[in-house]
Amino acid sequence: MRAAVVRTFGGPEAVEIVDVDLPEPGPGQVRIKVAAAALNPVDAIKRSGMFGPPGGLGGDVAGTIDAAGADTSWSVGDEVVALADGTHAQYVVVQADWVAPAPSSADAVHASTLPLNALTAAGALDLLGLRKGQSLLVTGAAGAVGGYAVQLATRQGVSVTALAREKDEQLVRSLGAARVTGVTGGADFDAVLDAAMLGEPALARVRNGGAYAGVAPGAGPAAARGVRIEAVQVRPDGARLAELVRLVDEGVLTLRVAETYTLEEAAKAHARLAEGGLRGRLVIVPDHD
Secondary structure (H helix, E strand, C coil): CEEEEEECCCCCHHEEEEECCHHHHCEEEEEEEEEEEECHHHHHHHHEEEEECEEECEEEEEEEEEEEECCCCCCCCEEEEEECCCCCCCCCEEEHEEECCCCCCCCCHCCCCCCHHHHHHHHHHHHHHHCCCEEEEEEECCCHHHHHHHHHHHHHEEEEEEEEEHHHHHHHHHHHCCCEEECCCCCCCEEEEECCCHHHHCCCCCCCEEEEECCCCCCCCCCCCCCCEEECHHHHCCHHHHHHHHHHCCCCCCCCEEECCCCCHHHHHHHHHCCCCCCCCEEEEECCC
């Protein structure tokens, strides 16, 4: 099968498409025939060598189970989504409990944008532990993680303010933000979910004794004014992902796709990601001969 890998760290040109052995699922595992796999900023970080060894790329996947090991409840032909490593490939083997049914209301391309970003947003909100009526500032609210956070928090009855550019005001309000603000302002929020990784400027908007949740462990600001500092660490979780899929089908969560690329165009997709300005995810769509 074909897969996108990085053997030498670097820019988009470091992405290679190589032939590798078709993986076989073991007990408690399934193999997914990849229909679509989102490209996330973390893939660019891995490609550049900022963490982890060289290897496969991709974390989101939507596709169809085409082989199942022993001790799994999934069947060949099931349409699924999952968070896993090395999904920029024609096939990927994952643990069965990482998998959730695919949304019935979305195609595979859109479904592939859900796992990593929605699990990140949901996990960050868990850490903040906000109650109905409390106030939340979401930075990067027009992005994938931020957009899901706005929608999830609004559903929980939290008063959400989006930190976004003027050109994105209509978008973030459509996601549920009650107000839109810029970077500067008073420390008047119960919590901030810093999807844009602003650090200190975002922390400055939290009231004394409030809470801050970042999306990059180890990269958050130092604690100050009694503000609780948290950082979400995302792990595959099929049960939680199934809850988020249900919210997609209920119309609570919006799946956004910017552009699609074939697997052979993976380096081109990385170059487009580096240009920025996206309001939706780039998605890799492998060919299957």
